[in-house]
Amino acid sequence: MSASLIAVRELSKVYPTAGGERVQALSRITLDVAPGEFVSLVGPSGCGKTTVMRILAGLLGGYTGSVVVGGRALHGPSRDIGVVFQDANLMPWRNVLANVMLPVEVLGLDRKAMRPRAEALLRLVGLAGFERKLPGELSGGMRQRVAIARALVHDPAILLLDEPFGALDAMTRDSMNVELARIAAEAGKTVFLITHSIAESVFLSDRVLVMSSRPGRIVDAIPIELPRPRGLDIIAAPAFAATVLRIRGLLEEGGAPATVTLAH
Amino acid sequence: MLQATASRLPRPRAMPWPALRAALRRRPELLLTPLLALALLLLWEAAVRGGLVGRFVLPAPSAVLVALGAGLADLSLPWHALVTMGEAAAGFAIAVAAGLVVGTLVAEFRILERAVYPWLVAIQTMPKIALAPLLVVWFGFGPSSKIAVAAVISFFPVLVTTLAGLRGCDRGQLDVLRALGAGRWRCFASVRLPNALPQIFSGLSIAVVFAMTGAIVGEFVGASAGLGYLIVQANARMDIPQVFAILLVLGAIGVLAYALVQAARRRLLFWSPQAEPSRT
Numbered sequence: 085m086s087a088s089l090i091a092v093r094e095l096s097k098v099y100p101t102a103g104g105e106r107v108q109a110l111s112r113i114t115l116d117v118a119p120g121e122f123v124s125l126v127g128p129s130g131c132g133k134t135t136v137m138r139i140l141a142g143l144l145g146g147y148t149g150s151v152v153v154g155g156r157a158l159h160g161p162s163r164d165i166g167v168v169f170q171d172a173n174l175m176p177w178r179n180v181l182a183n184v185m186l187p188v189e190v191l192g193l194d195r196k197a198m199r200p201r202a203e204a205l206l207r208l209v210g211l212a213g214f215e216r217k218l219p220g221e222l223s224g225g226m227r228q229r230v231a232i233a234r235a236l237v238h239d240p241a242i243l244l245l246d247e248p249f250g251a252l253d254a255m256t257r258d259s260m261n262v263e264l265a266r267i268a269a270e271a272g273k274t275v276f277l278i279t280h281s282i283a284e285s286v287f288l289s290d291r292v293l294v295m296s297s298r299p300g301r302i303v304d305a306i307p308i309e310l311p312r313p314r315g316l317d318i319i320a321a322p323a324f325a326a327t328v329l330r331i332r333g334l335l336e337e338g339g340a341p342a343t344v345t346l347a348h
Numbered sequence: 349m350l351q352a353t354a355s356r357l358p359r360p361r362a363m364p365w366p367a368l369r370a371a372l373r374r375r376p377e378l379l380l381t382p383l384l385a386l387a388l389l390l391l392w393e394a395a396v397r398g399g400l401v402g403r404f405v406l407p408a409p410s411a412v413l414v415a416l417g418a419g420l421a422d423l424s425l426p427w428h429a430l431v432t433m434g435e436a437a438a439g440f441a442i443a444v445a446a447g448l449v450v451g452t453l454v455a456e457f458r459i460l461e462r463a464v465y466p467w468l469v470a471i472q473t474m475p476k477i478a479l480a481p482l483l484v485v486w487f488g489f490g491p492s493s494k495i496a497v498a499a500v501i502s503f504f505p506v507l508v509t510t511l512a513g514l515r516g517c518d519r520g521q522l523d524v525l526r527a528l529g530a531g532r533w534r535c536f537a538s539v540r541l542p543n544a545l546p547q548i549f550s551g552l553s554i555a556v557v558f559a560m561t562g563a564i565v566g567e568f569v570g571a572s573a574g575l576g577y578l579i580v581q582a583n584a585r586m587d588i589p590q591v592f593a594i595l596l597v598l599g600a601i602g603v604l605a606y607a608l609v610q611a612a613r614r615r616l617l618f619w620s621p622q623a624e625p626s627r628t
């Protein structure tokens with residue numbers, strides 16, 4: 085475990101609310117992500133997944149426990165981490181290409197040199213030809229794909245993805261899953277994915293962490309022993325179905341509503 | 349049903365330009381509004397000539413037109429209009445600069461908000477136009493006192509909308525920048541300010557009208573040039589047609605200023621759905 089890129093120990097987070105009471109969002113979360121590993125976090129709505137991600141992204145403080153990223157205690161945001169939020173959060177006044185180039189500008193990288201990369205990423209997410217469009221002219225799923233390209237443009241070693249494909253149709257979602265698996269494998273990226281889809285988590289991950297709610301805690305970590313590279317046909321494999329069922333069972337024990345546990 | 353009625357009526361004389369005809373069919377108000385105005389003007393003229401309304405209460409449109417022509421011909425109207433517009437523009441510029449700076453500081457710094465905001469609210473509720481006589485005493489009879497009045501009353505709409513716009517910022521967009529380690533200034537320039545622009549522009553459209561009002565009132569109180577000064581003079585002479593002519597010029601200036609702000613808004617806020625005010 086000493087080789088983990090992300091090491092979280094006994095992480096607890098309490099939100100103060102406007103009413104004065106306190107919401108225990110996370111309770112003593114411990115998790116590790118090894119370099120190059122693909123880890124998914126599944127759990128019912130409101131169990132604290134986004135809270136975990138915001139802490140890892142350096143956006144949320146006021147927690148107890150320790151968070152170590154890359155061997156150093158987490159100290160605010162890091163350029164080695166790319167984040168895709170639950171909402172696309174594009175800047176409506178920037179066109180698609182300018183939105184993807186935003187990290188390049190903020191980090192002070194060479195714009196001219198990075199432009200072809202931004203265009204290639206847009207092609208990768210299936211948005212070639214949409215460079216000059218404004219976000220207001222795109223569908224929700226297209227916006228989310230722009231956000232994915234934006235998270236990748238500065239080539240971060242770690243990707244944090246908060247339900248990045250929630251707004252996509254099943255077909256696009258499948259092909260985006262294949263692309264994500266390919267990017268992660270080829271670029272050796274470490275990926276931490278939050279998802280509602282058990283099938284998606286099994287298809288993509290080396291390990292699936294199962295969370296339960298109130299307070300949010302990790303109830304189990306399931307290693308996914310399916311061979312790589314995985315094609316979409318692996319969904320038909322008995323081992324795949326068995327793993328999906330096992331995770332679903334864990335979620336039901338945790339009291340998750342049935343809608344959340346429906347596999348894709 | 350309308351078409352059925354129209355076909356039974358005698359055919360109107362064919363209009364020479366089909367494009368114009370099509371335009372009028374799509375937007376009949378283009379023809380109806382001027383026609384209505386013309387009808388009202390004729391009625392008005394008839395009422396004054398027939399002695400229904402006193403000449404000093406309501407001058408005939410023809411008399412107003414004559415006064416307007418005379419004022420334009422001897423360049424007195426353009427000259428005084430330029431004076432007033434210059435004062436209003438200077439006051440507006442000061443108000444915009446000050447409103448943006450103060451609004452930004454108050455929105456960005458908690459301490460300032462606590463210390464300054466109650467005062468701003470208190471001043472905001474006061475009718476600032478009442479300061480005009482005082483400002484004329486402080487800044488003299490020249491243009492600077494009019495600039496001061498225009499600036500003081502158009503400052504608040506800019507300030508209030510800047511504050512509201514900067515406060516109501518999208519947290520998700522800020523998160524994107526903060527996750528990249530962006531600093532305070534970067535977040536302001538790349539997210540907060542663009543987000544606030546739609547609101548700021550509503551403030552500007554109010555402020556531009558307020559600035560004209562301020563300049564005119566400043567001239568009422570004491571001046572030797574400007575349209576407000578001219579109105580007071582004409583009023584004292586009971587030259588009501590000239591008063592009306594000046595009001596017409598003021599109306600034209602108001603429309604022009606508003607159109608300028610709207611044009612700037614369309615350029616800058618091409619991305620915002622509210623940028624196009626809905627046609628009603």
Ligand SMILES: Nc1ncnc2c1ncn2[C@@H]1O[C@H](COP(=O)(O)OP(=O)(O)OP(=O)(O)O)[C@@H](O)[C@H]1O
Binds near residue numbers: 107128134
């Ligand atoms: N800013 C906040 N202030 C107070 N409570 C919060 C805040 N953000 C989240 N919470 C609470 O913390 C809990 C976990 O929220 P979180 O957003 O992490 O859930 P989630 O697992 O991401 O849910 P979903 O799958 O619906 O996105 C919820 O009960 C929520 O009400």
Ligand SMILES: [Mg+2]
Binds near residue numbers: 133134135170246
């Ligand atoms: Mg969430």
